Amino acid sequence: MHHRLAVVVQTPAHSGLSGPLTYQSPEALPPGTLVRVPLGKRETLGVVWPVDESALDAGGVTERPVGGVLTGLAPLGPAWMRLVSFAARYYQRSLGEVALAALPPQLRELGPEQLARRLKRPIAQAPDAPGESPVGLALTPEQAEVCAQIEQHSGPFLLFGATGSGKTEVYLHTVQALLTRDPSAQVLIMVPEINLTPQLEQRFQARFAPRWGAQAVVSMHSGMTPAQRLKSWLAAHSGQARMVLGTRMAVFASMPGLRLIIVDEEHDPSYKQQEGARYSARDLAVYRAQQEGAKVVLGSATPSLESWHHSRPAADGGRYQRLLMPTRVGAAADAGLPRVRRVDMNRQGKGTVFSPPLVAAMRERVARGEQVMVFLNRRGYAPVLHCNDCGWKSECPHCSAYRVFHKTDRTLRCHHCGFTQAVPRACPDCGNLDIAPLGRGTEQLEEQLAELMSETLRPDGQPARIARIDADSTKAKGALESQLAQVHDGEVDVLVGTQMIAKGHDFRRVTLVAAINPDGALFSSDFRAPERLFALLMQAAGRAGRDAAFVSAQKSEGEMWVQTFYPTHPLFEALKTHDYPAFAQAQLSEREQAGMPPFSFQALVRAEARSQAVAQGFLNSASAAGATLDGADQVFRFSAVPMTIQRVANIERAQMLIESPSRAALQRFLAQWQAVLHATRAAPEHKGLIRWAVDVDPLAI
Template identity: 70%
Template sequence: MSDASHLVPVAVHAPVHSGLGDLLSYASPEPLPPGTLVRVPLGAREVLGVVWDGAAPPPAAGVEIRAVAGVLEGLAPLDAHWRRLVAFTARYYQRSLGEVALAALPPQLRTLSAEQIARRLRRSTPAPEVAAETIENVVLSAEQESARAQIASEPGPFLLFGSTGSGKTEVYLRCVQEALAAAPDAQALVMVPEINLTPQLEERFRARFAPRFGAAAVVALHSGMTHAQRLASWLAAHAGRARIVLGTRMAVFASLPGLRLIVVDEEHDPSYKQQEGARYSARDLALWRGRTQGAKVILGSATPSLESWHASLPATPEDPAGGRYLRLHMPSRIGAGALPRVRRVDMNQQPRRSVLSPPLLAAIAERVARGEQSMLLLNRRGYAPVLHCADCDWKSDCPHCSAHQVFHKLDRTLRCHHCGLTQRVPRACPACGSLDIVPIGRGTEQLEEQLAELLAPVLRPDGTPARIVRIDADSTRAKGALQSQLAQVHAGEVDVLVGTQMIAKGHDFRRITLVAAVQPDGALFSSDFRAPERLFALLMQAAGRAGRDAAYMAVQGTPCEMWVQTSHPRHPVFEALKRHDYPAFAAQQLQERAAAGLPPFSFQALVRADARTQDVAQGFLRAASEAAQALPELAQVTLYPPVPLAIQRVANVERAQMLLESQHRTALQRFLAAWQPLLHATRADPAHKGLIRWLIDVDPLAI
């Protein structure tokens, strides 16, 4: 390194557990401000890096300092707010700084040359547009106006607890409008849990804001976009041209220098928790980012997560401070529409093996005859979960996973939904040769087929047969298939919609008057303590698809309904659902969790090990637990023994996990930070040969 060179610290995406540390030192002929994007050599490759804050780490003795290969000209440095967000994420979720930083950037930034980036920048600068002076707003209801006024006058964060159909989106639109009007460089981030909800929301935001700010002011960011589209959206947000970014969990890392408002819609949804790499919660990071960047944060849901509900408890004489969030309540539907009446069908009293109970089938037939729409929810795709031989008890087990291969009748395949293995359905039992192999259980394919048979005699008002559409991960694989099927439903070209949880979230179906949950009991007795919360949220969200158009319901003259077929009609989940009483359900669940010392009254982390054998996986976790006994930080943390995962083998990899729990978040974080070097040392021990990988999941959503 010449005397004229400057040492700069650079964050790069180094190989996992490489031991290289968070930052590497490189030589630059001139000082580079933190946040500058650079290309640097790493081994035999040239990679993207981000110049970081502070002094460069001193080089080890005898190590040659390599030079920065190039700077991405024309791109303003990533600001201090973005760098703090990345640093916090890496620290809290126990990942490397470079891994988080580089994963948060568009993939094309890693591959395009400086010249190509410059061309993209020139192309992405739109011509000036003539904008209208005002935005056409709808009149807010009293509840919407109250929520808007409180958001405008209070610092937040806010939990907007509004029933399905109460108009939460309109409140978001108005709050975004006010945030943008407050400053010429102000930006807003609006997050949704699912990719398939983004186009629907994008359409509403463009219709509202494009006349005022231009079409380029609203961009989307989600994994369903091409690399080129993601780069264009990211560049527009980074340069401040995009005033509104709509996206899924990845959008929480968008470079937004003028961020003034963050909206997290359906904040309870598990999709906000990343399940690969850095297992961050985008909802929690949105709250952290809003606090540190001075942006207001609105969490919205009809069924808030119990963590958010607990954090928004109002002040009481026993707790004068109350929760950290301000809870805003919107219990009424727009247009004075009624929430659906919930009807429980006791399947113990129905004909054995019936798919749909006679009363529910009759109710659906009535809807079809009147030209109304119905929606049936079965959260299991395929035709049947398993094929079974009645003679020798053979089942369609996946040879690579601890799971069954699912029978898909349409293409006569057996598919593993974990490793992806697909095989043709055998003509006879592979074990004994018997031809008597039958499907057990039901999936959406079978429900669609049987519904078509049962409704065959039923005619629509125009005398044509009932039209049934299935929406699940199988029927929407082709590009544009989901948008096409949803358009059919919105246009009234579908009488009965069958699907998985994909159809239960966020969609604004205007003609659905009946929703039915066909087999919801599986989640009632799960070993996961969060299963009742997830089931209640799913059923409440599904019920919210019915009767959303008050004017349409008034013309039809019949009440909207939610039917639940269950063998446990008196279960507390269904009792609360019948009353649409989320507060009562939340109070009961929080009481149980407080008694058991479960989140949000404690804090958890999982350490997971994947190996060639279960013995190796659990052996690594046991050794890591023994190494932790020497740590003083262990005093406030409980380590449970390692156990296999519920599905312990996937793609011939055995999986085990170990739960950590503490009453204090900071104590758990201190322990994890102190434990990391011991985990690395344990991994390097030859005794654990056969270990493939290990990872830490902080605040896990599934155990």
Template identity: 70%
Template sequence: MSHQISVMVHTPAHSGIGGALTYESGTAHTAGTLVRVPLGSRELLGVVWGGAAPHADSGETAPMQLRAIASVLEGLTPLNAHWRQLVQFAASYYQRSAGEVALAALPSQLRDLSAEQWARRLKRKPKVVAAYEGATQTIPTPTEEQAQVLADIATHKGPFLLFGNTGSGKTEVYLRAAQAVLEHNPQAQILVMVPEINLTPQLEERFRARFCPQWGADCLVSMHSSLTPAQRLKNWLAAHSGEARIVLGTRMAVFASMPHLQLIVVDEEHDPSYKQQEGARYSARDLAIYRGQLEGAKVILGSATPSLESWHHSRPATTSEPAGRYMRLAMPSRVGQGALPLVRRVDMNRQPYKTVFSNHLLDAMRERVTRGEQILVLLNRRGYAPVLNCNDCGWKSECPHCSAFRVFHKLDRTLRCHHCGFTQPVPRACPSCGNLDISPLGRGTEQLEEHLAELLADVRRPDGEPIRIARIDADSTRLKGELERQLAEVHAGAVDVLVGTQMIAKGHDFRRVTLVAALNTDGALFSSDFRAPERLFSLLMQAAGRAGRDATMNLVSPCEMWVQSHHPQHPLFEALKQHDYPAFAEQQLKERAQATLPPFSFQALVRAEARSQEAAQGFLNAAREAGAALADELMVDLYPAVPMTIQRVANIERAQMLIECTSRKALQHFLAHWQADLHALRNAHRQVIRWAVDVDPLAI
């Protein structure tokens, strides 16, 4: 007797195959079993999704001939029901196929290994795990605030929003909460998520020092895109088997197979990096909340500047509205008497034209360096200059393939597009008129590093040595291990002034930094993106938090943050000066409520890409017409198609259409039924290369 089994394979959203495929098998297989199945001329990894239905051969002609599964990956425990339910929910909510989400969540090497290769891998003798030889960590006594927060986490269900100022000891709360879970349950597993890879080594080191001496060197594994395929498979298997007690990773880790998950920590929960921007555009933070509910695991979201959505969901009850779904826990004080930096605002309207650093700021920087203190300079734009310009004819370094400018990089004398990667040597003369005098417009971190070296050339360190300036951005840390090396130099005190992009503003514990300077901050104040002020305030608050983390550095003079702006009296800077996130959040939420913007409404974007803007917009407007009747019935607003902010990338035109509704349920209902229209329209709009639905978009 053979069995019909449902198998989920990787089928892209555009294929029109959204569910599981049916195969034949001589034996029944438990749901969650990994199998290899034929699809067309290929053989793919699949996950058994449904129960097996036995059927006997009646001798009559079968209505269709089912293909048999090729092989089973033996020795692997089936993926459990909670994991499959998480995948099913993510696929449904974010409008993708379940197979695409399920298979993308598995290590690439597992997808590629044949049954024979997998069998050979199983026969390998496991390596003997060496004893942990790292430095033992002195466990600090928790502060009163930390103790209260930990007591609340222990006695309440959550989810929790841990609102703690930079330097308040949120990481120590994570460590102690994890320790309590591990000591209570001998099998418990913990998922700790960070927004970016560059934060992982630092946090991993602290977790290893705390847990490896007691639970073994193999109790913790990491998951992020910098791992090799072999490392990722090894770590995934350790988590799947329950051998790894703690998984530390970026957004992809939310789909890690962890059968005994009991605690999820999402550090810096406000960070946009938790939102996937390709394929299934899921929010790992939001899926962490869902997974916690699904598996009965506690969830801690931590941030000094929470997202406005999380802040709204953790609101206390009032006479006019009930309390939010999250429990808000506050830690306003810094550990060890460290003080938050004094925020100074510089009115650039009173500075000479084209001033980069005001004289008062330069004097403050000189004073700090001569005392052996460190400085961070934040400019969120890499390269030497954003544009190269000809003053005679007006030529600018536009990218021929994108509707954007190529950035001038002086170190290798190139013009590089940060969107498509197109790179050319800097021309000797203007390509348009032949003028030899072409000059850079604007500033990037490269130019800032060079300019500071000139301005501070006469400054000496306490030992009489010249000042040392370093730069950390996506260009300077491109090589493997370079970021870790540069951060180690900063921590060791070998760098006096660190220039960088937002990479230096997040999560790093620089003990000797006493001054932070933020340049060119005004662009986000009047952006068309309603989330721009939230992102700017978060970035500046996080950057300010790098200063004054060591209380002894405040003994000579207070630590400072300098913000240069042409609008120093803007309410955002007023709230920043007071380190008053609640006031900023209240003002922003009031504006959003008046405009019915998230979190008071729910949005989705449909993006289309084609060889011409007309084709992309034509597809979206046709989709708008097809869904108009249902949208009216459900009170869903469909806006006309418009070009994206950067409408052409790599010679592909891009357009988008916004969908908005005050009911999440109605929006989801509309999107689910509208999918059939989108697939049907694809046949009539052959010029469209691809389209995608982005639910809860972060950038419009």
């Protein structure tokens, strides 16, 4: 007797096959079982899905047999399958695309025999008897109150804590209390960036390995090898790993004993996947906790406006419980947060990069043995190379963007398609030998600082040392870790970098942080740009004066310098007083008046084609065809427009914004519209269309 099974496989996004396929098996297999099945001319991994056998429709196609069963591995749980189903439905992707992408790459390649061999490898065992209870730092009254609130209530929680207020210690204490109380509980701790995972892992290992063993803490992120990712996944799936630390992909980790999710720096845009299934790991974490009866804690010094809005009083419709930690740990009450100074660049000489007062302050700090951090969110030497005679600029021939001048290797490099060429000796258009950089990047700041600080000596009589950390300086494996270690060890006096250095790092000797030219985001067409800028500047400011003992011994104070042409802008006024609530209130008021999220709900449909006309034509035709769908009158569809960078790697890109005051109405429309998009693509006039994708709750427009 043969049993018919519904199996989810990774079907192409535009194949129109969004649900499970039907296969035959000599034995009944429980939902969640991993199997190898034929798909076309190849064999692939699939997941048996919970669909009643009587509801399966062969559709006139001969049902093929299952190729093999990955025995020895417990089936994926019902909660995991519900999470995947919800994510696929909400973010408008195929079920198989989400389910299979959530599994480790190496697992997708293994057959039953290979997996059996892999599972036979010895696994480090947990200690027979748990060791001594880990001892953490003594909690401040603020931290103790927050821990008590998390213990007593069900959440979801938004932990709004100033930078340096000790949010990590709250996480550690809450995890420890849970694991001590429940021997089978598992915890998921999420961070936005890969480079923040190792330092957090060290703190968790130091705290918990003595009692629960080194194997109790595992990491999951894309910087790991396939073998490492599989090992961590198997440890979490078996329940052996008590704590999983990871980036956004970890939200899909199979954790049968999940009881607590912590999302650190919850406002960070990195939690939104920008390719394939464009899911928000933060939002899925809240959904997953709700479904599995777990608690979820979202932590940030500058919460996303959506989370801040959700944490308003319950009487006003709030859904999250807001927890407050406004005071820095160990800092004197009157000198807790860094002082913010604004430099009016309108009063500086034309072309000034570092104002004289800022240079004097940096020299003073270095001479005292303190560290300085200079932040500019643009890597390379200059954004563009140009010719004064004819107006030539270093445009990328494949993209509607400029190639960035990198002085260290004398190249022009496109940061969108990667096209790289050596810097020309003369202007390619007119032959002028005097071509010059326009604008500034981190390489140029590093070079200028070396000149400005050349005569400044450290307390030991050695010259000041400058270092740069950005995506270019950290390409080599292990480069970021070694550079961060140099900063921590005091071998660097002035650190220049992009947003990579502004988040999460605990530099104990940094007392001055300077933001160079942050004005671009103040007048961006993207309504979220001010929110991102404020969060970034607050995060950067939080790197200054974190070690109260060091600051006190130096008779110094933490400072944040902002060089701007708009010193009286409300954003900088709020930054000066570290008043996130005032900034959030002003932004939410503007958004409510304009009908922007979180007071409305959006989706972007992007199309890529050989020509801009085809890309826009496809979107406009699909929009017109969708006008007859049920509930279309509750959804507003804007006209298609080119994307900001409209051409990348010779592919034209267009987008269409879809908006509704009702999340449910938007979801109903998008679900019906999928068939319309597939049908529209098949029309002959849209030949040349390469791909299209729906982005629900987009972060950048």
